[in-house]
Amino acid sequence: MFILDAPWCGHCKALAPEFAKAANTLAEKESGIKLAKVDATEETELAEEHQVRGYPTLKFFRNASPVEYNGGRQADDIVAWLLKKTGPPAKELKTVEEAKEFIDANNVAVVGFFKDQTTDAAKAFLGAAASIDDHPFGITSDDKIFKEYDVQCGTIVLFKKFDEGKVVFEGDATEKNIKKFVAGNSLPLIVEFNHETAQKIFGGDIKSHLLLFLNKGEDHFEKVTEAARSVAKPFKEQVLFVTIDASEEDHQRILEFFGMKKDEVPAARLIKLEEDMAKYKPESNELTSDSIKQFVEDFLAGKLKQHLLTQDLPEDWDKEPVKVLVASNFDKIAFDSEKDVLVEFYAPWCGHCKQLAPIYDKVGEHFKDDKNIVIAKIDATANELEHTKVTSFPTLKLYPKGDNNVIEYNGPRTFEGLTKFVESGGVDGAGIDEPVEEETEDDDTPRKDEL
Structure with a gap:
């Protein structure tokens, strides 16, 4: 796999240490996967051959055939994506030690406990595993592993190193439901927007986002974040809760996109990412657990009207031809x-x-x-x-x-x-x-x- 970048590109500079960390991780795992980088501003013919239109561009070559990389921008994401592309959709876990090592080595790990991998539920689990590149999946039929994690046959567990630590899948085990379960539980209840999380936020399966515009370091930041955290859990498979540090210069164009000014912070907006972006604004500027919960519930119930940007009408709007x-x-x-x-x-x-x-x-x-x-x-x-x-x-x-x-x-x-x-x-x-x-x-x- 190689990365085509440009020396002046800010996103490339942000990715570079994560790319290097991923290379070291693969080397420690004694993987045969090699990572390399190319300065696309120097190797222009190569960049043109591979239709590079933006930086950084990552391409994975398997048997000389290129595959566009569509994973995350952190080392763990890169490693998980590559291992998924080069191995089975779910790693076979045969001992308690293997299971512990697998879970401990990953920020998020999904494990299916199935005695018989030919059942519909097991097939659905493996189907979901094959279609999700961002996170590693494991599967086991070992009784000792079942006992170690106190689960029954047919259980699916998402282990994570944040929030509640693990979540057990409930409901009808279809591939669609399992994918929704992973999408809704593999990110923290409150996600901080930055270069590393942007792709996961906007490229993920959850297309409705509650955006909380806050100034990090000010008194309201922790207060509003905790208020949102207290009500986020019931909505986690439907709405992603995101904090945006409005004091960062890089985030000013986000405020502009929503027609907001700095003095409006703290503020909340809801956005629905579909073919046409729909934006929603709460009736009140108050950001408490009750008001945030009501805002999200009204959105999901279809009670909110889109918030459309408008400028003030100039007095001389019809003066010129x-x-x-x-x-x-x-x-x-x-x-x-x-x-x-x-x-x-x-x-x-x-x-x-x-x-x-x-x-x-x-x-x-x-x-x-x-x-x-x-x-x-x-x-x-x-x-x-x-x-x-x-x-x-x-x-x-x-x-x-x-x-x-x-x-x-x-x-x-x-x-x-x-x-x-x-x-x-x-x-x-x-x-x-x-x-x-x-x-x-x-x-x-x-x-x-x-x-």
Whole structure:
């Protein structure tokens, strides 16, 4: 396995000691797996051959075939992932000593106690073990091991070096349920967000997260953390509880993503990571065990309305030929059934948006005296609309008069192309006339996958 990195990359520097530690661990285990690193800024042909688009990139080669690494960024995660890829899904534990050594050697270890590995439950356990790369699985049929851990045949136990120490699986032993059990119990009840845990938090199976924005070192940090810990357990397979140190400079863009200011901390938000991110804000700023519990319960019951970002409406929003829209006035202007309305959804950091700006201003000037046409723009990073999700910038949409059946512009970003699009009622330019470059939220600073 090798890592392609860049000397200037902060994430690479953070990973380097963990990668070295993983290499030492594998050597101590007398494993045949070798770890290596490549400076992708020097070995550019190699980086291009393996389609490296970001740093660090980790690839595992087995029989000369590359496999994309998708595990965690800590040494234990790297070792567990590699051992799972090169060995059986669950290690056979034959003696009490082997079982103890296996459990003691891992931060999280999952053990199945099965006399007969051909049963449906054992097959489900092995199926879950094969599909989970982050944590080691063991399996045993030895009576002495059963006695040592005081379990019955068919028991599945997750051992961990934090919180309550171990958790016994309950319920119908299907592969899906076992995977859910591991996902819900393999992280601490309260997870601190940092470079090491980010991948586990946002790449895990639990997609609903309670984010607690706190200032580490201040009096409220321990108080709110303990309040959350006291109520987190019943929700652990449904909602991940995460603390974010809002005083860290690296975390400022997370606050920006939620439209928060430093003086709002301590604060809580809920986020649901699905195709479209949904964000929720509690009614009260009070963060007690009761208020946190109520917030999560209301979320799970579907009682909460999405919290959508909006800017204040400028007093001079309609002064210029290109009108300024925010979330609060968008529907009134864009869905005016008596006017054709062209809207640019832009991001302040987007280079393509900056290039389009003088052209778009010229389009606005061209139509400024036409009472049936409105040219407008909206900062889509600071204003969210429940009915419209935009992930690439700039995005241009025409809201024609009458039925307001929205038409997206896919033509060239020229004065001629845009004016023809508007004048034709969205006919000329709705199809793809030529390739158009776009910037997504992964192209620049605000990256949702690295919150």
